[in-house]
Amino acid sequence: MTPKHSVYNSCVLVGVITLGLVGCDAGNSNRRLGDAGPLEQGGQASVGGSSGVGGQSDSTGGASVSDNVGGQSAVGDTGGSSSVPSTGGTTSLPPATGGASPAGGAPATGGAQATGGTPAACAGVAVPTTTAGVGMVVASNGYVKSYYSTAAGFAYTWVGSGSIVPATCIVPTCTTAGCSPSFGANAICAAGKVAGDSTYSSVVGFGFNLMQANTSTDAPTMVSAPSYMTFYYTKSGTGQLRLQISNGTKSWCFDTLGINYSAFNIPISEFNTACWDNSGTYLTSGTPIQSVELIIPSGLSAVTFSDCLLDIELG
Numbered sequence: 001m002t003p004k005h006s007v008y009n010s011c012v013l014v015g016v017i018t019l020g021l022v023g024c025d026a027g028n029s030n031r032r033l034g035d036a037g038p039l040e041q042g043g044q045a046s047v048g049g050s051s052g053v054g055g056q057s058d059s060t061g062g063a064s065v066s067d068n069v070g071g072q073s074a075v076g077d078t079g080g081s082s083s084v085p086s087t088g089g090t091t092s093l094p095p096a097t098g099g100a101s102p103a104g105g106a107p108a109t110g111g112a113q114a115t116g117g118t119p120a121a122c123a124g125v126a127v128p129t130t131t132a133g134v135g136m137v138v139a140s141n142g143y144v145k146s147y148y149s150t151a152a153g154f155a156y157t158w159v160g161s162g163s164i165v166p167a168t169c170i171v172p173t174c175t176t177a178g179c180s181p182s183f184g185a186n187a188i189c190a191a192g193k194v195a196g197d198s199t200y201s202s203v204v205g206f207g208f209n210l211m212q213a214n215t216s217t218d219a220p221t222m223v224s225a226p227s228y229m230t231f232y233y234t235k236s237g238t239g240q241l242r243l244q245i246s247n248g249t250k251s252w253c254f255d256t257l258g259i260n261y262s263a264f265n266i267p268i269s270e271f272n273t274a275c276w277d278n279s280g281t282y283l284t285s286g287t288p289i290q291s292v293e294l295i296i297p298s299g300l301s302a303v304t305f306s307d308c309l310l311d312i313e314l315g
Helices: none
Strands: 012-014 143-145 152-159 169-171 173-175 178-180 188-194 203-209 228-234 242-246 251-255 264-267 291-297 303-314
Touching: 152 169, 152 173, 152 178, 169 173, 169 203, 188 203, 188 291, 203 303, 228 242, 228 291, 291 303
Parallel strands: none
Antiparallel strands: 012 152, 143 152, 152 203, 169 188, 173 178, 188 303, 203 291, 228 264, 228 303, 242 251, 242 291
16 A cells, blocks of 8 residues: 655545445635645646536435536546656646536436446446555445444445436446445445536546445444545546545535545545535535545546545544
């Protein structure tokens, strides 16, 4: 596992066998991690583009309802291994400029991927595997136990209900009966495609609940947001990546803008309900939260993704 670092600066949501639903700086609220400082990739991120409307993501089972934070994907990410922060040079990545944060709803009973199986657009998509030595443990039923924290709950995947389907898809696909194929033993990995979308409403995501018993009848419960959160992950493909935290009816995200933030301590106050331009509400320490996710939003062109959530740490 990569050593962690500190960073400072001035649907159809488908889940695994449960009843639960998912998912700055005080003096300079417009500043983003990556806009300046040692990780700066050159220049301040510009704001532009038209507003889109993000879709609601409704759980079909064990995961939390995540009101997915849609919006325009920042352009310029070249994909590849997450160990490569960027392609170098000057980066003028416009933050995504659209996407509302609707409240989560009741579990969905249908939708593009609610019946299980692999969508046609994702036929042949291979879910990545990882050989991480120390990290979460994932049981065959999708129940996750974190190594770096006390977090434990079911893993899940979802496709935003406003997404262009079937061109937007994710594997594994999850229903109330489970996920197919099953997650690997030491990470939550998913792969797929997100359609090019001029409204920036298409989005997919995957993650797990932070506190949930390992039974099919127990809904996830809340934990208090820590002062910082560390995501350990790998990323490949052309899709942009956002880190997301949800409380079941509201989500806060952090747009990586093509920079590798795996193993970095990210202050909880950097997560915003509209992370594409930080025009929303920032998350504060102590706020009840329910789940964590990696999400891949849409851009004007279709993208692919092949990502793994290895573990998290609550600080």
